[in-house]
Amino acid sequence: MFHIFQYRPLRLITQNSLSSMCLKLMLSRPVAFAQIWKSWFSNHSLLGNKNIILMGPPGAGKTTIGRIVGQKLDCPVIDIDDDVLETSWNMSVSEKLQDVGYEEFLEEEGKALLNFSASGSVISLSGSNPMHAAGMQHVKKNGIVVYLDVPTTVIMSRLKSMAVDRIVGLSAGNSLKDILQFRKPFYKRWYDIRVFCGEDIAAEVVAEKVLDAVKRYQDSELETFISTRSSRSGRSMEKDSHKYFSDIVIQGLAPDGGLFVPERRLPKFTAGEWQGLIGATYIERAEVILERCIHPADIPASKLAEIIGTAYGENFSCSKVAPVRHLAGNQFLLELFHGPTASFKDFALQLMPHLFASCIPRSCNYLILVATSGDTGSAVLDGFSRLHDTDKQRIAVMNFFPEDGVSPIQKSQMIGCQKENAWSVGVKSDFDFCQTAIKQIFTNSDFTGFLTVEYGTALAAANSINWARLLPQIVYHASAYLDLVHQGIVPFGSPVDICIPTGNFGNILAAFYAKMMGIPIRKCICASNENNVLTDFIRTGVYDLRGRKLIPTFSSAVDILKSSNLERYLHLIANEDGQLVTQLFNQLENQGHFQLRKDLLEKLAAIHSVYSTTGYILDTHTAVAKVVADRLQDRTCPIIISSTAHYSKFAPAILRALRIAEINQNPLSQLHLLSSYSALPPIHWGLLETLKKTGNGDHQVCAADTSVLMHHIETLIQNHFM
Numbered sequence: 001m002f003h004i005f006q007y008r009p010l011r012l013i014t015q016n017s018l019s020s021m022c023l024k025l026m027l028s029r030p031v032a033f034a035q036i037w038k039s040w041f042s043n044h045s046l047l048g049n050k051n052i053i054l055m056g057p058p059g060a061g062k063t064t065i066g067r068i069v070g071q072k073l074d075c076p077v078i079d080i081d082d083d084v085l086e087t088s089w090n091m092s093v094s095e096k097l098q099d100v101g102y103e104e105f106l107e108e109e110g111k112a113l114l115n116f117s118a119s120g121s122v123i124s125l126s127g128s129n130p131m132h133a134a135g136m137q138h139v140k141k142n143g144i145v146v147y148l149d150v151p152t153t154v155i156m157s158r159l160k161s162m163a164v165d166r167i168v169g170l171s172a173g174n175s176l177k178d179i180l181q182f183r184k185p186f187y188k189r190w191y192d193i194r195v196f197c198g199e200d201i202a203a204e205v206v207a208e209k210v211l212d213a214v215k216r217y218q219d220s221e222l223e224t225f226i227s228t229r230s231s232r233s234g235r236s237m238e239k240d241s242h243k244y245f246s247d248i249v250i251q252g253l254a255p256d257g258g259l260f261v262p263e264r265r266l267p268k269f270t271a272g273e274w275q276g277l278i279g280a281t282y283i284e285r286a287e288v289i290l291e292r293c294i295h296p297a298d299i300p301a302s303k304l305a306e307i308i309g310t311a312y313g314e315n316f317s318c319s320k321v322a323p324v325r326h327l328a329g330n331q332f333l334l335e336l337f338h339g340p341t342a343s344f345k346d347f348a349l350q351l352m353p354h355l356f357a358s359c360i361p362r363s364c365n366y367l368i369l370v371a372t373s374g375d376t377g378s379a380v381l382d383g384f385s386r387l388h389d390t391d392k393q394r395i396a397v398m399n400f401f402p403e404d405g406v407s408p409i410q411k412s413q414m415i416g417c418q419k420e421n422a423w424s425v426g427v428k429s430d431f432d433f434c435q436t437a438i439k440q441i442f443t444n445s446d447f448t449g450f451l452t453v454e455y456g457t458a459l460a461a462a463n464s465i466n467w468a469r470l471l472p473q474i475v476y477h478a479s480a481y482l483d484l485v486h487q488g489i490v491p492f493g494s495p496v497d498i499c500i501p502t503g504n505f506g507n508i509l510a511a512f513y514a515k516m517m518g519i520p521i522r523k524c525i526c527a528s529n530e531n532n533v534l535t536d537f538i539r540t541g542v543y544d545l546r547g548r549k550l551i552p553t554f555s556s557a558v559d560i561l562k563s564s565n566l567e568r569y570l571h572l573i574a575n576e577d578g579q580l581v582t583q584l585f586n587q588l589e590n591q592g593h594f595q596l597r598k599d600l601l602e603k604l605a606a607i608h609s610v611y612s613t614t615g616y617i618l619d620t621h622t623a624v625a626k627v628v629a630d631r632l633q634d635r636t637c638p639i640i641i642s643s644t645a646h647y648s649k650f651a652p653a654i655l656r657a658l659r660i661a662e663i664n665q666n667p668l669s670q671l672h673l674l675s676s677y678s679a680l681p682p683i684h685w686g687l688l689e690t691l692k693k694t695g696n697g698d699h700q701v702c703a704a705d706t707s708v709l710m711h712h713i714e715t716l717i718q719n720h721f722m
Contacts, residue, residue: 049119052214053139055187056148057180058127058167059158061203065148066124068207076121080113080129088112093126097168105168110135118142128168130186140190144217146210147191149288151276152180154200188305192296193217196288198276220244220297222264225467228571229258229582245298246359249352249468250366252461253442258581259568260467266474267292269518271493274478278486282321283312285482286475289517293471299358307358311350315340315386317685322347322476324483330635332489333622333643334480340686341413342646344507345379348464348472353384355468356460357391365457365721367713368397369441371434372463373504374410375645377401377424378690380462381417392421396720397462398713399424400434403701409649409667409687415699416690421720425712429704432562435463437706447710455717464506465564473510478519480640489638495522497639499629501621502526502534505565507642512569522637527628534563541601543584544593562588570596573603620650646684648674667691 052069054062063079070077078084081093089096089108097105110132119142130136139145156176159167167179174182193213197206216222224242243251248260269292277285286308291301299307312321318338327333339346360366370380377399384397401414403426414424427434441447442459451457464470477498485492498521500508508524515521526535537543545562571581587594622643633639647654651670655663664670668691675683702708 049142051118051121051123051139051143052210053123053125053143053145054148054210055125055130055145055191056127056150057155057183057187058164059155059162060127060148060150060197061206062124062127062148064203065207065210066122068203069210070122072207072211073122076118077124078118078121079124080116081124081126084116085109085112085126088115102168106131114138127183130190131168131183136190144214145190145192146213147187147194148197148206148210149187149194150197151199151279152177153279154197154276155180157200188302191302192300194288194291194301196273196276198270198272198274201272217296220295223295224263225260226263226576226578227254227256227258228261228567228578229254229256229585230578245294245467249356249359249466250458250460252463252466253439255443256582257439257443257585258578259465259564259571261568261571261576262293266513266517268516271518274482274518275485275492278482278492280482282475282479283308285479286312286472289475289478290471293474294355299355303358307351307354310354315346315350320483322479324480324487324640327626327641330633330638331626331629332480332484332638332640334476334640335643336476337643337646337684339379341375341378341382341417341690342649342684342687343375343379344473344476344642344644345375346383347476348469349376349379349383349462350386351383351472352462352466352468353387353395356462357387357395360395362394364452365394365455365717366396366460367451367457367717368395368460368462369438369713370397370399370462371431371438372399372401372406372414373431374401374406375649376463377406377414378410378417381414381419381422381424384462385417385419385422387421394721395421396716397422398716400427400438400709402426402430402434403428405430407650407652408665409651409670409691412667413649413687413690416693418699423716424699425709426699426701427704427709428701433704435562435564437709438463439465440706441710441713444710451714451717455714455721457717457721459713463564464504470506470510470513470565470568473507474513474517477511477514477521478517481514481519481521484638484640493520495520495637497521497523497525497633497637498642499525499527499625499632499639500642501625501644502563505534505563505569507644509565509569525625525628525632525639527625534566537566541596541598542593543588543595545588546592570600573600620647620653621645646687648683648687 052073054066054069056062063081066079067077085093085096089112091099096108100108106128109126109128113129113132113135116139123139123143125139129139159176167176193216195206195209195213197209224244225248226242242263243260251260254260273288277288280288287305290308291304294304296304316338318335321338323335323338325333325335336344336347339350356366356368368380368384370376372380380397381399384395385392387395399414399422401411401424406414411426418424427437438461442461448459451459460466462469480498481496484490484496490496498508498511500511502508508526511521511524515524526538533543533545533548543566567581567585570584571578574580584594584596622641622645625641629639629641648671651667651674652663654674655670660673664673671683671688671691700712702712
């Protein structure tokens with residue numbers, strides 16, 4: 001084994017020279033001395049005995065960036081190609097490759113890594129090092145692996161300008177692009193941190209991004225979450241008020257009844273970073289966005305990438321996952337129904353179960369409670385039933401839905417999606433009761449404590465009150481804009497409007513978060529049906545439930561009077577004033593109404609709303625948004641309409657629109673009839689298969705009584721976990 005110690009690009013600061021420098025600075029400029037000492041100490045403590053290991057494809061700039069980072073940290077810089085491989089082989093890398101061939105080269109390169117050791121250094125790997133598992137395991141033991149993720153188009157342009165015509169694996173049968181794509185899974189296997197380089201930016205800028213990323217990696221304290229109802233003074237006094245991502249995924253609802261939000265808000269992407277994602281796949285976009293929102297101390301970046309690949313891979317029927325289609329004129333449709341249960345809820349609920357399983361302790365069982373107005377139920381049941389068998393033994397789901405408040409097909413689907421760890425219960429009431437009852441159960445410390453002590457089981461939430469449900473929705477709003485740019489519809493930077501059928505406010509809030517992160521969204525348009533308490537509130541600032549009853553409509557998923565995620569938005573526009581949010585929602589709970597101050601109403605108007613009750617174009621929810629878009633669009637920029645569910649989930653309404661006189665009440669028969677209309681898009685494959693398997697099926701039904709729901713919960717726990 002040999003050790004490499006490369007030159008220090010900057011002058012070594014010895015103890016004597018440091019003391020002399022300190023004395024001069026203290027005598028001349030005390031403030032300047034404090035700043036320089038703080039900077040020097042910060043950079044040196046950043047590394048310690050660990051190495052910063054730069055990894056990426058050929059042409060990513062690892063060598064150049066490594067030297068700059070080494071200069072900034074005043075530490076040894078080691079280039080594997082120049083300082084290890086060529087030194088040990090006594091020949092150039094290209095000569096070695098030509099001499100022994102591709103497979104033998106990888107083996108020889110791996111052996112050299114296994115004999116290499118360093119500490120407190122910046123190490124630039126070769127582009128092919130990550131393809132040797134044993135070598136990478138050895139190097140990674142004492143280092144933080146930083147993946148320089150540069151778009152393939154940029155890499156190919158760089159290699160062409162450098163006249164590089166030979167890299168490991170390149171042969172007559174493989175193009176350079178093929179080799180670069182082939183290597184990506186190897187890079188994703190090993191990295192701790194991804195530094196997304198976007199466009200072809202300066203090495204100095206990338207080096208700063210590397211240092212910032214390493215600092216973030218080493219300090220998870222910066223990324224904590226708070227309740228929408230916590231006061232600033234209370235947060236500073238209560239150490240336990242700060243929660244991490246892994247905490248809030250499990251906890252769901254804050255102890256004070258509020259919802260969790262990031263204390264420091266979401267990260268802002270630069271225009272260059274967004275532009276670097278224009279040519280990326282949906283999965284690649286999701287990886288880059290979500291890695292910046294979930295600290296690696298909660299879920300390691302490579303594990304998160306694996307989860308994302310599982311969630312949005314074969315489970316979706318369209319390879320683009322969330323394609324954007326031209327509808328008419330300046331209107332575009334964001335298709336969010338290609339997941340296994342045919343609604344936009346799949347985007348969160350194919351991902352969230354795996355996030356949840358990664359965050360929970362192994363010593364406890366968990367029961368997920370869900371309230372649904374339609375699409376959430378089948379999506380959460382399907383998502384959690386796809387967990388690994390070992391996880392299904394300790395994680396179960398109970399879904400409550402209004403027995404007579406969902407479409408027949410939605411009901412059949414929820415019954416059909418029941419599995420060994422997933423059950424549905426119909427409640428003789430509406431969605432608002434189901435949602436309120438679950439909130440009351442979560443805040444009933446006597447009941448939750450009893451379940452923990454007696455059965456070793458904790459409760460958790462999978463509704464959009466859980467931050468892990470909301471976060472994945474940001475991705476598809478960002479992706480839709482990037483697709484329009486990729487298709488040449490708009491140049492990057494030109495704005496778009498987004499129109500969303502809105503019930504629980506989560507989908508439209510995710511669009512607003514995408515805007516905060518740098519996507520040029522001009523207006524977020526909130527579309528409602530007859531249950532238009534939310535649009536009335538946005539227009540007047542008065543949230544008034546007094547005397548209002550839920551009106552059942554064909555667009556059942558937006559048949560909601562209490563919109564949970566509205567609380568997160570009010571917390572945001574109120575400058576994170578938790579006391580005000582607490583006051584408003586206590587008043588809503590006790591008196592049935594509240595009114596915003598005038599200054600907050602002006603901020604609320606950033607979301608444009610309208611009341612809509614007509615139209616059965618597309619599915620019944622998207623129809624609401626389409627009518628609203630027609631009325632509001634000023635035609636100065638494109639408008640993206642969120643198509644939140646597949647039309648086949650609402651077959652009776654669609655068949656009536658097609659003027660079918662006699663409609664069979666059997667959901668499967670309705671889908672077969674729809675499939676005979678070749679002019680329509682194909683029937684959703686997942687929905688059809690679910691209904692074929694289940695027939696009528698069985699499910700439990702209970703009265704609208706919170707104590708009855710609690711009895712069902714305890715019985716399920718006894719049957720599944722004990």
